[in-house]
Amino acid sequence: MSSDPPAQAGEPDVGAPLGYRSAGLAAMLEVFALWGSSDFITTLTDDAAPGMDAGSVTALTLLGRHGELRPSVLALKLRVGASNVSKITRRLGQDNLIERSADTADGRAGLLRLTDQGQGVVAGLVDAGDRMMHAIQAEWTQAERDTFAQLLTRFHTDALRFSAAQKT
Numbered sequence: 001m002s003s004d005p006p007a008q009a010g011e012p013d014v015g016a017p018l019g020y021r022s023a024g025l026a027a028m029l030e031v032f033a034l035w036g037s038s039d040f041i042t043t044l045t046d047d048a049a050p051g052m053d054a055g056s057v058t059a060l061t062l063l064g065r066h067g068e069l070r071p072s073v074l075a076l077k078l079r080v081g082a083s084n085v086s087k088i089t090r091r092l093g094q095d096n097l098i099e100r101s102a103d104t105a106d107g108r109a110g111l112l113r114l115t116d117q118g119q120g121v122v123a124g125l126v127d128a129g130d131r132m133m134h135a136i137q138a139e140w141t142q143a144e145r146d147t148f149a150q151l152l153t154r155f156h157t158d159a160l161r162f163s164a165a166q167k168t
Contacts, residue, residue, distance in 0.1 A: 044132060048124025055080070055088050057125065060097060060114070064122035068111040070103065097121055 020026040034040055041054040049057055055078065062077050063069060069077070075085040089112055092098040097118035103109040114122060137145050 045128050048128050059088050063114050068113040
């Protein structure tokens with residue numbers, strides 16, 4: 001049982017340290033847990049996509065980033081099963097945010113893509129993310145913001161390389 005007092009309002013509740021030797025890894029895992037939570041996603045994106053669940057928000061951003069995708073590929077990227085992606089895409093289709101078309105490479109397969117309205121929602125989601133980063137970095141100098149962006153971009157590239165090497 002922890003003897004630490006509970007976090008005060010406005011203070012982060014990071015819990016007990018797990019003993020990572022990398023403070024950067026520990027911090028990233030906390031951010032991933034926060035940013036991956038449904039409450040965080042739906043609160044952050046409520047202006048751009050009112051009432052939309054986290055899975056739908058993520059599906060829209062994936063389609064915005066990757067363009068047309070087969071439902072099976074979207075399911076892989078969302079890390080959900082086919083039935084879950086069917087529910088998500090049915091809701092997004094009913095809201096006129098995505099549309100289905102035939103895959104010209106394989107007429108039996110379908111593709112999902114954003115509608116014009118869906119592209120507008122994704123633009124709003126991007127704006128919400130930009131506002132969040134601006135608020136988080138409000139007290140940072142421009143040099144700190146630039147250095148963070150440079151190092152995080154490098155980290156992203158190296159993490160992708162590491163991930164690809166794990167698959168071989």
